[in-house]
Amino acid sequence: MNKVLRVAVTEYLTAVRSKAFLIGIIMLPVLMFGGLIVAQLTKDKVDLKDRRFAVIDRSGKMYEAIARRAEERNRNGIFNGQDGADPKQIRPRFLPQVFEKPETESRTVELVLSEQVRAGELFAFLVIGKDILNTKGEGDTEVAYYTETPTFTDLPGWIEQAVNEEVMAHRFTEAEVDQALVKRLTRHTPVKRLGLAALSDTGELIKAKEENKLATFGIPAISMFLLFILVMSSAPALLNTVLEEKLQKISEVLISAVTPFQLMFGKLIGAVMVSLTLSVLYLGSVVFFLARMEMLSLVPVSLFAWFLLFQLLALMIFGSVFSAIGAACSELKDAQNMMFPAMMLVMIPMFTWMPVLQAPSSTFSRVISLFPPATPMLMMLRIAIPPGPPWWEIALAVVLTTGFMLLCVWASAKIFRVGILSQGQTPTFKKLLVWIISR
Amino acid sequence: MTTAVRLTHVTKTFGAHTAVEDLSLEVPTGSVYGFIGPNGSGKTTTIRMILHIFHPDSGSVEVLGTATSRAANDRIGYLPEERGLYKKMTVKRVLTYYAGLKGMNTADARGLIDTWLERMNLGEWANRKVEVLSKGMAQKIQFISAVLARPELLILDEPFSGLDPVNLEVIHEAIVELRQRGTTIIFSTHDMATAEKMCDSIFMIYKGRKVLDGTLDSIQSRYGEDTIRLRLNGSVDPLKGLEGVTLVRDQGRYQEVRYAGDPQDLLRALVAKTEVRLFEVTRPSLHDIFIRIARPETGEAADHE
Known part of the structure; x- marks a missing residue:
């Protein structure tokens, strides 16, 4: 068996047999979708303890309305499956109570109620200014909500809405305007978002389809992030394995049997194989789920081909750069320092993907997606956004990136050759350049 | 008598530093050749040139009849001074991999690995991870990795360091047997007693230059x-x-x-x-001769490049 292949297969088997690989397979979906799943699972696990709150209604006209609304909410607004047979409480009850001695001097009232909140008798209290219903907004119109638990926003949110609706209703009534009329006149008009109309082959009009959030935002973003994660899970690992071999003096044994280039290239191919394995796993499950949800037609087959091509290019570029860094350094700390600039290149798409997604054919998007280190991910993003960039831009991107990839592999091989057996001080960038241009 | 390794007027520099200067050396086939010299004197550089890891700036290096290419490398076994084994791999996998890199096919390698492991009393460790081995065991595994592919030329850099007397004897016997089978052995060491005992010829390099070369007898008689x-x-x-x-x-x-x-x-x-x-x-011992040559400055210089 060819030595490059031998290195590649060993690298591959070592990687896929490791616990880290298994954990990695599970971690990606967990990271991407775990939040959603946990949110879904814990949706019903809210604290259903009653929220009692005192109301100091200086206007004397608001408490009744608040209490009525709270009662209505507690009866109808806190259960799920009302239409079903088994209503289950999913939100806490809000229980307002009027504060008996509103005449007491305000500072003392606040203090008394604050103590009650601290003692756990109340959850919060509300102070409503006496001129709250003043239509000109003059006088004491302040509404203040006091609590020890400001992170629970449901209650103040509900209160704000309740108070505002009441106040507004009062203002309309004062102005002798019919409530029902106001509602009718101020109703919201939604805007439908559509794609473009087209002609079919038979000359019939194909009506524009309603915009699909998944197709226009979801698929491009997911393809790019998946690509990013796949590259990140394989390329920097090369730095570690190369550095480890160097620190444990394995390199010297290997270099006596294979050339540095064979070693580096074998490792690169191993990393590409690991990454493609992950790719097949993830893309396979994406296809499976899309098929189950009958949304497979949203993803053109060509997208998968582009994905694999850009994955290969990105891995070769960053994989060779990271292995060269591993070979050049003699200490993990130095390697981390040197890794930083390379990491910044990997991260470019992360900093720029939003503007590219918003305006895929802007000058900025075109230029940045033709910058080779960023091309694999950003061009992937642009291709995934319908209708995609013009063909010549894609072709140019592939040519530029392939050229850049060859340059990276060549330069890295030069650094790798000298670095792998060098000991002691980590070279400066100037020294690395000397290594690259040396014979 | 054929020659296994022939260096002709070899010079190798790293930047401003001359690691090896105008070195000529012939290692006859089937001999045990001792390489001695203080740290940083150019031993490792010389060995790496024999392995074609480094190319000389001038002069030529001919190994097992092949010059200036790594073609002979599959026929060379190399035990570097610093041991290197993958900690997370099992003993058998590491050895199979190293043998594979030397061009051996897996089936051949497996049989030989078992034989060697038995011989080194490591049979029961075949499927254990390298990280659980003691230092002496790892040393023996490293030795097996160097000799597994039946090399014609075996380069051993400090093969006995860190071994207890029992293991030392096991490796010693193995080396003697390889020699009897006709393997050419280059033996780099700081232990002069071992060099005296095992080597037919001694080569000493000091500050990149050859200072001794010949049989122990001829060297000693030079010093009277x-x-x-x-x-x-x-x-x-x-x-x-x-x-x-x-x-x-x-x-x-x-x-x-x-x-x-x-x-x-x-x-x-x-x-x-x-x-x-x-x-x-x-007559002065090799040890004394070494010190007489290198005494002026035996300060620990890093074993460079």
């Missing part, structure tokens, strides 16, 4: 019979103040001195002063 090994009853004080005496080494139980003049004169002078228990006129 100027060493006197003696033991006195009581302290070594009587030696002090004697004209022409230089103390080479105080071994505790005996002293080695050099005497400028007739040893018999020294003996007479000593007998007059104290009781002499031992007085032997001998």
Whole structure:
């Protein structure tokens, strides 16, 4: 068996047999979708303890309305499956109570109620200014909500809405305007978002389809992030394995049997194989789920081909750069320092993907997606956004990136050759350049 | 007699530093050749040129009949001074991998690995991870990795360091057997006693230049019979103040001195002063020769590049 292949297969088997690989397979979906799943699972696990709150209604006209609304909410607004047979409480009850001695001097009232909140008798209290219903907004119109638990926003949110609706209703009534009329006149008009109309082959009009959030935002973003994660899970690992071999003096044994280039290239191919394995796993499950949800037609087959091509290019570029860094350094700390600039290149798409997604054919998007280190991910993003960039831009991107990839592999091989057996001080960038241009 | 390794006027520089200068050397096929020299003197560079890891700036390196390419590397076994094994791999996998890199097919390698592991009393460790092995065991595994692919040329860099006497004996026997089968062995070491015991010829490099090359006998005779090994009853004080005496080494139980003049004169002078228990006129040991050459500055220089 060819030595490059031998290195590649060993690298591959070592990687896929490791616990880290298994954990990695599970971690990606967990990271991407775990939040959603946990949110879904814990949706019903809210604290259903009653929220009692005192109301100091200086206007004397608001408490009744608040209490009525709270009662209505507690009866109808806190259960799920009302239409079903088994209503289950999913939100806490809000229980307002009027504060008996509103005449007491305000500072003392606040203090008394604050103590009650601290003692756990109340959850919060509300102070409503006496001129709250003043239509000109003059006088004491302040509404203040006091609590020890400001992170629970449901209650103040509900209160704000309740108070505002009441106040507004009062203002309309004062102005002798019919409530029902106001509602009718101020109703919201939604805007439908559509794609473009087209002609079919038979000359019939194909009506524009309603915009699909998944197709226009979801698929491009997911393809790019998946690509990013796949590259990140394989390329920097090369730095570690190369550095480890160097620190444990394995390199010297290997270099006596294979050339540095064979070693580096074998490792690169191993990393590409690991990454493609992950790719097949993830893309396979994406296809499976899309098929189950009958949304497979949203993803053109060509997208998968582009994905694999850009994955290969990105891995070769960053994989060779990271292995060269591993070979050049003699200490993990130095390697981390040197890794930083390379990491910044990997991260470019992360900093720029939003503007590219918003305006895929802007000058900025075109230029940045033709910058080779960023091309694999950003061009992937642009291709995934319908209708995609013009063909010549894609072709140019592939040519530029392939050229850049060859340059990276060549330069890295030069650094790798000298670095792998060098000991002691980590070279400066100037020294690395000397290594690259040396014979 | 054929030649396994032939270096002809080889020079290798790293930047401003000359690691090896105008070195010519012939290692005959089937011989055991000792490479000695202080740290940083160019031993490792020389070995790496023999392995074609480094290319000389000038001169030529011919190994097993092939010059200037790595074609011969599959026929060379190399045990570097610093051991390198993958900690997370099992013993068997590491050995199969290393044998594979030497061009051996997996089936052949597996059979040989079992034989070697048994021979080194490591049979039960075949499927354990390298990280659980003791230092001595790892050393033996590394040795197996160097000899597994039946090399014609075996380069051993400090093969005995860190071994207990039992394991040392096992490796020693293996080396002797390989030699009997006709393997050419290059043996780099700091242990002069071992070099004296095992090597047919000795090559010493110092500051990048060859300073010794030949059989032990020829080297020793170049330095003549100027060493006197003696033991006195009581302290070594009587030696002090004697004209022409230089103390080479105080071994505790005996002293080695050099005497400028007739040893018999020294003996007479000593007998007059104290009781002499031992007085032997001998040739300098390799150790002494080494120190005589390298004494001026044996400061620990990093074993560069």
